[in-house]
Amino acid sequence: MTFTAPFSSAPTFFRSTGARTTAALGALVLLAALSGCATADSGAGSPAPAAATATAEAGAAAVDCAGVNVIVDFGTLDADSVSGCVDATAATAASEALATTGVTTAGSVEYGDQIVCRVNDRPSADETVVVEGQESFTESCASMPPAYAYWALWVKATPDADWAYAQEGLGTLQVEPGQSVGLVYTTGTETPTPGS
Numbered sequence: 001m002t003f004t005a006p007f008s009s010a011p012t013f014f015r016s017t018g019a020r021t022t023a024a025l026g027a028l029v030l031l032a033a034l035s036g037c038a039t040a041d042s043g044a045g046s047p048a049p050a051a052a053t054a055t056a057e058a059g060a061a062a063v064d065c066a067g068v069n070v071i072v073d074f075g076t077l078d079a080d081s082v083s084g085c086v087d088a089t090a091a092t093a094a095s096e097a098l099a100t101t102g103v104t105t106a107g108s109v110e111y112g113d114q115i116v117c118r119v120n121d122r123p124s125a126d127e128t129v130v131v132e133g134q135e136s137f138t139e140s141c142a143s144m145p146p147a148y149a150y151w152a153l154w155v156k157a158t159p160d161a162d163w164a165y166a167q168e169g170l171g172t173l174q175v176e177p178g179q180s181v182g183l184v185y186t187t188g189t190e191t192p193t194p195g196s
Contacts, residue, residue: 065159068097068175071194075185076131077122083195094155094166094173094181103183105170110143114169116151117141119183123149131187149187154194156180163193 065085072082084101086092095113098105104120107113123129123139130136134148145151153166157179166173166181175181182194 065178065180067177068092068094069156069159069180070097070101070103071180071182072098072101072103072119073182073184073192073194073196074119074122075192076187077127077185079120079122082120088175088177091174091176094153094175095170097175097181098170098183105183106141107171108141108143108145111169113171115144116153116170116183117145119151119185122185129187133188148189149185152184152186152191154180154182154184156182156194 067088068086070082070084070086074081082101082103086097086100088097095105104118105113105116106118106121108115108117117139118124118141125140126138128136128138129149131148134146137146137149139145139149153170153173154163155166155173155175156163159178159180163180163182173181180194184192184194186192
């Protein structure tokens with residue numbers, strides 16, 4: 001008797017363990033560098049920083065969301081984060097969940113919607129992306145973006161689970177009620193998770 005493994009011709013895109021390790025180390029370096037940029041204000045009546053408020057709201061929304069939780073973090077791109085709960089009673093396409101919250105995405109010429117090249121037209125075709133220690137560029141969406149500036153697609157199986165890189169592209173990714181989908185514009189070697 002001969003057994004054969006199932007075959008799938010769909011491309012799978014992922015970052016190697018070494019790339020994730022390098023990215024994590026870079027994130028720590030960037031975090032240390034950026035921590036010096038924060039202003040010190042110890043006033044008791046000071047409002048919470050916007051990022052902390054957005055993170056807390058995103059976390060609360062994920063717990064309270066019976067449908068699919070959506071979080072989009074533009075990272076170094078100058079745009080407000082997006083979060084919302086999409087009413088869903090069955091599995092739905094992640095791209096549809098994003099669209100329901102008003103998020104538009106574009107893939108690349110070579111890979112189509114299996115990768116995310118732009119979110120709400122960011123980075124725009126004429127926007128110069130600057131990443132410290134790397135050559136500045138404009139995103140053409142012809143192929144894969146550079147490893148130091150790309151949209152990372154994340155999934156979270158339950159509200160209390162950890163975020164994980166999606167194991168398939170946006171074009172085929174399905175999410176279930178109670179799950180979360182996130183997009184984060186990742187630059188340098190940092191790999192922040194949605195809402196972090």
